[in-house]
Amino acid sequence: MTRGNRILLSCIYWAFVLYVFVPLMLMILMGFKDSKFIGFPIKSWTLDWYLGVFADAEVVSTLTYSVVIAVLSTLISVVVGTWIAVLLEGRKFLGRAAIFGLTILPALVPGIISAIAFRIYARLLGIEPGMGAIIWAHAVHNVPFVALVVMARLSTLPKSQIEAARDLGADPIIAFLRITFPYLIPAILGASIFCLLLSFDDFVRSFFLGGYEPTLPVLIFAKLRSGMSPEINAIATVALVLTAAIGIWAERFTRRANKDTNP
Amino acid sequence: MSNDTTTRTKSAGVAPEKSDRTFWWWLSVWTPYTALMKLVTTSPRRQFVILAAFPILWVLTQHLGPMLQMLRVSLIDAYPVAPGVEQHFTLDNYARFFGERIFWQPFFRTLIFAGTLTFCTLILTFPVAYFLARHVSRKNQLLMLLLLLIPFWVGEIVRTYAIMILLGNTGAVNLVLKWFGLIDRPIPFMYTSFSMGIGIVYLTALYMLLPLYSALEKLPKSYGEAAADLGAGAWTRFRRVTLPLTLEGISSGCTLVFLISTGFYATPVLLGGPSTTVFSETIAGFFHVAGDEWPTGAAFATIMFVTAMLLTGIFQKLMYVLRKGDTK
Numbered sequence: 001m002t003r004g005n006r007i008l009l010s011c012i013y014w015a016f017v018l019y020v021f022v023p024l025m026l027m028i029l030m031g032f033k034d035s036k037f038i039g040f041p042i043k044s045w046t047l048d049w050y051l052g053v054f055a056d057a058e059v060v061s062t063l064t065y066s067v068v069i070a071v072l073s074t075l076i077s078v079v080v081g082t083w084i085a086v087l088l089e090g091r092k093f094l095g096r097a098a099i100f101g102l103t104i105l106p107a108l109v110p111g112i113i114s115a116i117a118f119r120i121y122a123r124l125l126g127i128e129p130g131m132g133a134i135i136w137a138h139a140v141h142n143v144p145f146v147a148l149v150v151m152a153r154l155s156t157l158p159k160s161q162i163e164a165a166r167d168l169g170a171d172p173i174i175a176f177l178r179i180t181f182p183y184l185i186p187a188i189l190g191a192s193i194f195c196l197l198l199s200f201d202d203f204v205r206s207f208f209l210g211g212y213e214p215t216l217p218v219l220i221f222a223k224l225r226s227g228m229s230p231e232i233n234a235i236a237t238v239a240l241v242l243t244a245a246i247g248i249w250a251e252r253f254t255r256r257a258n259k260d261t262n263p
Numbered sequence: 264m265s266n267d268t269t270t271r272t273k274s275a276g277v278a279p280e281k282s283d284r285t286f287w288w289w290l291s292v293w294t295p296y297t298a299l300m301k302l303v304t305t306s307p308r309r310q311f312v313i314l315a316a317f318p319i320l321w322v323l324t325q326h327l328g329p330m331l332q333m334l335r336v337s338l339i340d341a342y343p344v345a346p347g348v349e350q351h352f353t354l355d356n357y358a359r360f361f362g363e364r365i366f367w368q369p370f371f372r373t374l375i376f377a378g379t380l381t382f383c384t385l386i387l388t389f390p391v392a393y394f395l396a397r398h399v400s401r402k403n404q405l406l407m408l409l410l411l412l413i414p415f416w417v418g419e420i421v422r423t424y425a426i427m428i429l430l431g432n433t434g435a436v437n438l439v440l441k442w443f444g445l446i447d448r449p450i451p452f453m454y455t456s457f458s459m460g461i462g463i464v465y466l467t468a469l470y471m472l473l474p475l476y477s478a479l480e481k482l483p484k485s486y487g488e489a490a491a492d493l494g495a496g497a498w499t500r501f502r503r504v505t506l507p508l509t510l511e512g513i514s515s516g517c518t519l520v521f522l523i524s525t526g527f528y529a530t531p532v533l534l535g536g537p538s539t540t541v542f543s544e545t546i547a548g549f550f551h552v553a554g555d556e557w558p559t560g561a562a563f564a565t566i567m568f569v570t571a572m573l574l575t576g577i578f579q580k581l582m583y584v585l586r587k588g589d590t591k
Binding site: 010013016017021023024039080086105113120140207208220224233239244247251 | 287290291300303304310311314315317318319321322323325326327328329330332333336343387388390391393394395397398405407409410411412413414415416417418419420421422424425426427428429431432433434435438465468497522523525526527528529533543546547550557560561564567568571572
């Protein structure tokens with residue numbers, strides 16, 4: 001009975017693995033098709049589409065644009081999110097619950113509504129659609145994730161360490177920089193990578209706040225609206241490889257960092 | 264120099280040997296810094312204000328601000344306001360929603376669709392989470408979970424495109440079906456609610472899987488064994504032990520998936536057809552034009568947000584009651 005159950009469940013697991021992997025595999029494969037038309041069967045193969053990606057100036061500049069946006073918005077999110085976390089964790093004050101609720105609000109608002117609200121607010125603030133607006137929207141949207149991750153880490157910091165530092169004469173800023181901050185580094189790095197990926201993959205905010213220059217997901221979307229082609233497969237595969245590689249690296253990195261500090 | 268010495272002994276306690284003078288030591292005796300510290304640390308109250316001012320300002324202006332401005336724009340008759348024209352408070356933008364079928368139909372379609380997909384995702388991922396938490400050794404658990412995480416690092420657009428290739432008329436599914444001789448002509452999967460559903464479940468499954476997994480993982484195996492010893496069958500064990508104790512995970516997974524799936528824009532545009540228009544497409548329509556329809560778009564977005572929040576709030580409350588009722 002249990003044995004049968006186990007086999008059935010493991011079949012479901014592997015079927016699920018297929019469900020999440022096969023579409024992406026097919027997409028990568030289709031980029032090697034030597035024809036303009038997407039579809040099976042693939043009769044002859046070519047590397048041209050993949051080589052073409054790196055020769056295409058538009059794709060390369062879009063890729064750079066997306067990476068710059070991801071890095072800058074992540075820097076803002078990390079600073080703000082950490083600051084909020086330090087304020088909220090382990091402190092009781094009037095309105096703390098309200099501040100916490102507002103902190104996670106951007107993560108709860110469904111994508112399209114968040115994009116629309118940012119679009120309207122950007123006009124109020126006088127931010128023109130374009131790079132600045134996208135960076136701002138991504139930064140605000142990612143703050144909750146940083147705050148939550150850093151708060152979780154901060155709650156495990158022994159209070160006695162800070163007290164010891166203060167007793168030995170460190171002022172609050174030095175105590176933060178020498179005790180709290182180094183302790184938070186794994187969480188901050190993990191959160192940064194998460195933000196980088198969120199920003200790099202984001203479509204809806206980039207679409208509604210972007211100017212004429214597209215980010216990578218917006219470029220793929222625009223190309224898809226005018227028809228599928230193996231060229232898009234190649235571009236999408238580059239985005240896929242980049243994000244998956246960063247994701248896997250981050251996963252390993254954070255696990256190792258956690259092992260180092262909580263043996 | 265004498266001035267420095269007094270500061271040093273005060274802040275560092277013991278003056279270090281010359282070779283031990285680190286960056287931190289130099290910082291603690293640097294006059295502008297000590298002046299700053301004196302200003303900051305005079306009272307705990309001032310210290311708190313300095314720490315709290317920026318985060319509070321940020322969440323009010325950046326997190327709450329956009330939502331409030333959206334609400335405000337939804338209540339005025341024209342935006343942006345032309346110079347010299349007075350703006351008027353109005354509820355017309357909300358009234359428009361109820362007036363026309365092309366507006367409220369996508370709205371209810373979205374809610375039903377998101378609800379159904381949430382349920383499907385739950386049914387689909389529960390056995391996967393259960394298998395990972397119960398039948399896999401601790402060491403393999405992380406590896407097998409990581410295997411599932413990899414595709415989820417990839418963005419929304421790329422994964423939507425992958426589904427387009429899978430389900431197209433010359434796609435992989437139709438090819439396989441044809442090989443087995445099950446069909447002569449390709450089945451038009453694309454641009455239907457089916458393709459949209461497959462795509463959205465593909466995008467949201469992880470947000471269900473992770474809360475379920477962590478709830479199941481916390482549940483001690485001995486509970487099930489105890490129930491079995493007392494004569495409970497597999498189904499009873501699942502219904503009376505596993506399910507009630509994982510309600511918290513189910514509740515947060517469903518809330519996340521519901522909220523996320525109501526907010527998709529690109530996926531319905533790419534995978535859906537004219538008969539599956541969802542509300543996010545309706546809202547977006549008001550923002551493609553020059554801007555005179557922004558108040559209506561803002562009103563519609565507000566309706567959507569309030570409804571989604573109310574529904575998930577009620578759902579969470581129900582789950583909470585259910586949980587408390589069961590543990591009594």
